Amino acid sequence: MWKSPGFLAVLVAVAAAFGSFSLLLPVVPLAVINDGGSSALAGATTGVFMAATVLTQIFTPMALRRIGYNPVMVFSAFMLGVPAIGYIIGMEPLPVLVVSALRGIGFGALTVAESALVAELVPVRFLGKASGMLGVFIGLSQMIFLPVGLAIGDRWGFDYVYILGAVIALVAAVMCLRIPAIKAAPKQQPSKYDYPEETKAPPVPAWKLVLIPALAVATISMSFGAVSSFLPAAVIQVDPVLGAVFSGLILSLTGGAAMVFRYLAGVIADRRGVPGATMIPAQALALLGVGVIALTIHQGWSVWLLVLGAALFGGGFGMVQNEALLSMFFRLPRSRVSEASAVWNISYDAGTGLGSFFLGLVAAAFAYQGAFAAGAAVIAVGILLTGADRLVGRHRLTEYNNTRARLRQIPVARRAVQTVRSVRGRVATRPVPVDDLLTRPTEKPGWKDPEQDTPGT
Template identity: 35%
Template sequence: MSADTPAGLRSAPFVALLAATVLAFGGYALLLPVVPVHAAAGGAAPGAAGATTGVFMAATVAAQLTVPAVLRRVGPRAAMVAGVLAMGVPAVLLAVTASLPVLFGVAVVRGLGFGLVTVTGAALVADLAPPARRGRAMGLYGVALGLPQLVLLSGGVWAYDVLGGAAVLLAGAALPLLASLACGRLPTRVVASPGDAAAGRTFPVRSAVGPWTAMVVSAAAAGGVITLLPLWTPGTGSATGLAGGTTTAAVALAVLTTGQLAGRGLAGELADRRTRTPAVVVGLVTGVGLLTVAAGAGVIALGGAGSGPVVLLGAALVGLGFGAVQSDTLLALFARAGPSRSGAASTWWNTGYDAGTGLGAAALAAVLGAAGAPTAFVVAALACVLVLPVPLAAVLGRRAG
């Protein structure tokens, strides 16, 4: 692998990582909005339906905290295999019941597997990519995450409504199991830091807390939007339902994911072109991303009950802003951690992403049940605005220095 060319991005391990990521995140994307819908179809209230995502993400975060140690002990290949199997095998039970205790139990096991997959995958990107092409590698990894979400995040909601739940839920179980086939080409050990246990534990909190906070809040807003759109479909233009019903929800999720892909890709390409004051650029892009997510959530709140096109515009803005925040916060964490602590940086970023997604899904679903969807979307927008001082402080601090 050369540090001067993108040859490392065409290596067998990197291609295998992208293939495993597409399949594993395909299962994740298919079931993320469908499990709450499945719970609601079984009689669960909106808050309980959204809590299935919250439980899944809580288990994900718990697992992510252990991954640096797991990588040092068993290596990335074994960690990825264990993760995709845990995501796929228990999901078969979803096809036979909508019982909340079962859904919660499956969510725990799947979440533990997803935690292994997310941190291991991001750490492998940092290990396998040449430093000069790390931004592009992050962009490609973002595409591998986003493409299955583009098709399945929205397509799953539509398929559940049209084809029935069993086929969709079984497909969500099968995709991670197929990912195990691609894991055979992954390295058996962490390349950059095989013996750096102390470094992973001593990554300073003050270096991580800014990007992590921005990631948590943007993920909470976006995760809440993703969870609420399929649940907010009982009417067809009424004050209690999304205009266009399930069709609009499915299209909006596709638009959101497209925006997310664009945001991640553009931010990754921008990163490779930074020659001066990268911390300022990171802070500015993260701040603009948060504002864009807030604007999108506000647009959905204003137009959801009466205008499908307005909902689609809002979804596009949420996705674009969230994608930019994802890419920039991950690159910021890797830059602050250094090559010897890529596992720790990946853990910080992934816990922010998944804790935020779970928190947003559970909290905003509860607001939906108590005060209606427009209020829930306004809460998401306000959260993003309130956290803006975090990236702006990084910009001002860099300029002051």
């Protein structure tokens, strides 16, 4: 993993970019309120930022194909932090919202490019661990810079935070220059050799393949929207004495657990050769965590149970993040990894925003325990969808230009599978490398020798 060219540069660049993002995330709304602005304007800064993020994520795969990863990463790092200097001009509605929108463009392009780039640089056999390590660098950056921004703003003023955020973003842009100059693979049209001859079935549309992993991320990120918005206040409500201490640390605990378990899920996926083994257990772990939070608030139990619930939810959340992303990479061909990254990020960001809004309405009507109970119900729906997808997936043929589908065309591959079935009674859970089955098959006209490990193996 570490020998992949440009991988370390990507990790450092993404950590710096998320450091700039984390510095400003809690500071900008607070600065608006301190300057006399309304709570609506303070919330609108984040809302406009996320809206620009999602819109940019839709068009980023096209930019990665036409321009390349290197220019897009440099541009996104620059746009994420440098426009923040504009906040120094003032906290009037127009400049604040314009600057937030510009920064959202940078964040949207960055989040799509970084996940897809890791899939381009790292061989498939290390992709789970590499994706988990990316989560570790992002998580550590957020855990460090979220409280640092507030501390600097409280002691020296918010202008210093804006300048520091711009400087760190420039560091990220410089590191992006060390990324190999590659472009996302162009889209490929299916041919009659891209799926098994015996099926005679057209390739499955991409949206059907990524729908359930996307919904798994969205349903659990909706609950994360409630956790990030209401859990600190709920901690203080349960125990005003200890809650004042834990309210500022509990989100860091959630992020830390997500970081560790995301990497763990990647290691497990690499060892098995296929993702998905921990998806449903991870969703169940997150469901348990949100359930503990809801019951603790409702019953008025010890605040330590809220800490436990946050840790359980964070662990499940981190595992689902990695499993969903790897599942999308696994199901789609290499030419579609940028779309997979875009869908994953849109699902994550949209779910967080929708969860904050709709579960906030539930909290207004049924208090905090009602919001977390509703979040648990949403996660339960996600578990049902994932279970149904797993049953259907036993008979699914992934999209064209997929290595697993190509293996079925090779006679020796089919004989190998039949042998494994006869000996073990089931298909091996770990894919057999192409090179171990046939060095250069010629039985099927039109067969193309893969140049490297590709998602879909």
